[in-house]
Amino acid sequence: MKSTGKQQTAGDQCAKCGACTAVCPVYQVTGRESHTARGRLHLLSRLTNPVSSVYGKIVSACLLCGACLDACPRKIDTLTPLIRAREQLPLAARYRFLEKFVARKTLASPRLLGGLASLRQKLLQHLPKTSGLWLKLALLPEDYAPEEAQPALPAGQPGGAPPVVSYFSGCLARYLSPDIGAATDFLTRWVTGSPLLIPGEQTCCGLASFAGGSREEARDLARKNIAAFAGHALPILTSCASCYSHLRSYPVLLADDPHWRSKAEDFAGRVREFSRFFLEAGLAPPASPVTAEQGDPAGIFYHDPCHLRFSPEKIMGQPRRLLANIMGAPPLELAGGPHCCGQGGLFHLAHPQLSQQILAVPMAQLLELSASHVVTTCSGCLLQWQQGLRQTEFSGRVCHMAVLLAGIIPQKGG
Ligand code: SF4
Ligand code: SF4
Incomplete structure (x- = not known):
């Protein structure tokens, strides 16, 4: 057959079998084909104007849950075209929703998270009551104080045996629920006899930036985290599944960066998921x-x-x-x-x-x-x-x- 010279897209590879529609949580509640991987792949191969509101709606209404990727018999990468499409969105469209902008910027700059708590009352006066950010801010305790925005300190007595495990806390355990970090430290002491090593320079894993289409911001955060855990070879335990998934993807994120690629591979190889870690460690x-x-x-x-x-x-x-x-x-x-x-x-x-x-x-x-x-x-x-x-x-x-x-x-x- 004569080659057309046109590169095959993920949409071209799709067999239209519908296996992805059966598992998509968004499709299950909307019944809209444009909310499925199949529909989105088809539309993205034909829509060329990232400024249009149709384009914005198509690329934003996805959880990035990975169910379609898991179900696809052709193993088509259903997520990368979507992430790439989000990167094409103009800034105005990306920042269309105040809450989305604030949330992503906040996660990228954890120092802002403490400030966000103190701003809650002011923000709540202006946000519509249906806003997801309103709901998120409403979860913060009434007496939450910005000065609490410090790394979760290891529980128990200082000293003792040196750490054999380091900890990537993620933004929730670090800023909003330090009890998660303290509990993880306690369990680690139980199985290893040592406290967690918690590098203070660590920052957001970058998943929010990546999913929001800000690839460079995500890469920058990845480099910061890799640097924060350099200088030792300890396993890196994290108590957050989303952080785990994203930390493990750093080698892909930095694949074209010759200075950071191998460091990213070493880093990702050291990351440990919470349940697996404590099961294998024999938590009694x-x-x-x-x-x-x-x-x-x-x-x-x-x-x-x-x-x-x-x-x-x-x-x-x-x-x-x-x-x-x-x-x-x-x-x-x-x-x-x-x-x-x-x-x-x-x-x-x-x-x-x-x-x-x-x-x-x-x-x-x-x-x-x-x-x-x-x-x-x-x-x-x-x-x-x-x-x-x-x-x-x-x-x-x-x-x-x-x-x-x-x-x-x-x-x-x-
Ligand atoms: S990743 Fe998106 S398209 Fe795929 S199943 Fe999840 S919500 Fe649906
Ligand atoms: S499961 Fe894969 S091949 Fe089948 S419709 Fe979805 S993307 Fe296409």
């Missing part, structure tokens, strides 16, 4: 039975972050085994199986109603379960479930798995 069950205050052993629901469920390693069994080991019973499961919570990084800010519609599906099933705890290991999913369940009759607790486990594992020698 408590010496005495778990009490009702600590958590009903048969009442724990674990939410799978999409960044783990659809990761190449498909990390789904390890968190369940870890919970079963410690609690003495397997976690509860939704009738329909694991389901996206609709948070999607900045998706819930740009599309708050869609985000809530997606969460409503697993939330309705959760409320049928009599769960005492909802636990997960992703900062975004955690905020989404906390915000969603606050508006229901749910009387249990929504917390990071580290916080649940640290409340159960007894103090050594205590």
Whole structure:
């Protein structure tokens, strides 16, 4: 056959089989073909004007959950064309939503996060009540003080054996919920006998910048994090699934940078996911039975972050085994199986109603379960479930798995 000389796009490779539509959480609530990987690949190969509002809507209404990538029988990279398309959006379109701009800039400059808390009242007066950022800011404790915006310090006594594990906290554990960092440190001391090494120079993982189409900003943040963890070869534990996924992608992000490429590969090879790390480290069950205050052993629901469920390693069994080991019973499961919570990084800010519609599906099933705890290991999913369940009759607790486990594992020698 004579070559046309035209390069094949992802859209050209698509068999239009529809396997991706069946698993897409956005399509499941909207029923719109343009919200699927199949529809988007088709449209992106034909739309050429990034300034048009149609283009902006098509590229923004995706959670980047990876379900389509996982389901595609042709293994078409459904996400890269979308990210590239977001990079083409003009600045005015990217910053169209105040909340999206503020959120991305804040995550890129964590110092701003403390300031954002103090600005909350002012911002809330001007933001529409349907804004996802309003919901996010509403999650901050009333008495949150900017000076709390410090790295989570290791719990317990200083000194002792030198660290054998370092910690990438992510923005949630570092600024908004230092209890997650403290709990992770406590569990690490339990299995290694040493506190975590927490480099103060670390910054946002850059996922928000990357997903928002600001590739250079994401690359800059990646270099800063690689530099922050240079100078030692310790494993880099993170308690956030989204951070884990993005930190592991640094070699791809910096593939064309000869100075940073090999450093990025070394860095990514050292990153450890929370559940796998503590399962392999042999985090032990408590010496005495778990009490009702600590958590009903048969009442724990674990939410799978999409960044783990659809990761190449498909990390789904390890968190369940870890919970079963410690609690003495397997976690509860939704009738329909694991389901996206609709948070999607900045998706819930740009599309708050869609985000809530997606969460409503697993939330309705959760409320049928009599769960005492909802636990997960992703900062975004955690905020989404906390915000969603606050508006229901749910009387249990929504917390990071580290916080649940640290409340159960007894103090050594205590
Ligand atoms: S990444 Fe998720 S939300 Fe986006 S098209 Fe694929 S399945 Fe749908
Ligand atoms: S699953 Fe893959 S081949 Fe099938 S329609 Fe979706 S993108 Fe195309």
